[in-house]
Amino acid sequence: MIEYRIETDTAGMRLDKLLRKRLPTVPVSHLFKMIRTKKVRVNGKRAQPEQLLAEGDVLTIRGDEKTLRGEDRPKVDRPPPPVDPSQLVILREDDWLMAVNKPSGMAVHTGSGITGGTLVDYVRAYLGPKAVRNDFTASPAHRLDRETSGVILVAKRRPAMVHFTEVFTHGLSKKRYLTLVKGKMTKESGVIDLPLSEHQQTAESKARRGVNMQDALTRWKVVKQSGDAALLSCAIETGRTHQIRRHLAAIGHPVLGDKKYGDFAYNRDVQARWGLKRLFLHAERIEFPHPDGSGKVAVEAALPPELRDVLKRAALLP
Structure with missing residues (x-):
């Protein structure tokens, strides 16, 4: 855990700006996630990104100090290659x-x-x-x-x-994923309501208060079924790390191509039969209220060609 006491020179600064200044190696999206999951507190209370800090405030940040400060990152002797x-x-x-x-x-x-x-x-x-x-x-x-x-x-x-x-x-977005899983589903749709252990919990935190379990809910629906695999549409109502992959593995239908939670022998088999060389999980659609207040927006991304080819070889697409 990291603790800061706000001094005169930082009084009046927004919380999110101070965090970016003090923890420059932590991605901005992760800093905001830490705020909304109450890992960042001001005077022991839940904080807000736009909150103005006052002199004497105590800012506490839960997490491994070396990781947050970037001290565990490998040293890079040359700059990363340019991107197009x-x-x-x-x-x-x-x-x-x-x-x-x-x-x-x-x-x-x-x-x-x-x-x-x-x-x-x-x-x-x-x-x-x-x-x-x-x-x-x-x-x-x-x-x-x-x-x-x-x-x-x-x-x-x-x-x-x-x-x-x-x-x-506050769960105001709707995310939909397409995934190909092992096995034949016994129902057309279902809900997985299974708490998951906090992915980024430190060893010190586990030793002090045990494993922190977080609520997690995934809704799934069969899009197409073959003899030994099913194409599912999944919607998540919580955003836990690897949620869909962990949930589907827990009910005996691991995502194909999953090198962490999957069935490794079956993955080798479908790679040989259908040419699957990657994780079959695709964020197909997201719906959210636009930040300008104009209403809801939906954005979709078509299934990539390499995944469509796998479905054709698996007789799940014409």
Whole structure:
């Protein structure tokens, strides 16, 4: 845990701005997630991104100090390779946001062993000088696993990021995913209401208070069924790390191509039969209230060609 006492020179600064200044290696979207999940507190109380800090306030940040400060990141002797912004697939863009179709294999942020070619790099290269506005740098408003493809939202302005923090905190968005899973489903649809352990809980926290379980709910519906695999449409009502993958594995229907929670022997089999070389999980659609107050917006990303080819070989598409 990190603790700061607000001094005279930082009094009056917004909380989100101070966090970016003190923790420059932590992705902006993760800082906002920490605020909305109450890992950042001011004087022991829940904080807000736009909150102005006063002299004497005590700011506490839950988490591993070395990780938060970036001290555990590998040293890079050379700069990351340049990126070609023309490769960015933009589904929607306006003055507030971008909706990008992220390919499988592209990390959203830098991290352990990832030094360049991230979604952040592509977005900021595309925007150029316009990537920074009023001391805020355009950043993804939520996350997708590196191997998951599909729609991801990018906030281009600080008010947009604050808005999306509220949207994802209060469940005001609707996300829909397509996934191919092992086995034959016994029902046409179902709900998985199964708490999941906090993915980023530190060893110190586990030792002190045990494993922190978080509510998690996934709704699934069969789109197409074959003899030994099913194409599902999934909607999540909570945003836990690897939620769909962990939930489906827990009910005996792991996502195909999943190298962490999947059936490894079956993955090898479907790679040989259907040519699946990646995780079959795609963020197909997201619906959300626009930050300018104009109403709800829906953005969709078509299933990538490599996944459509797998479905054809599996006789799940004509």
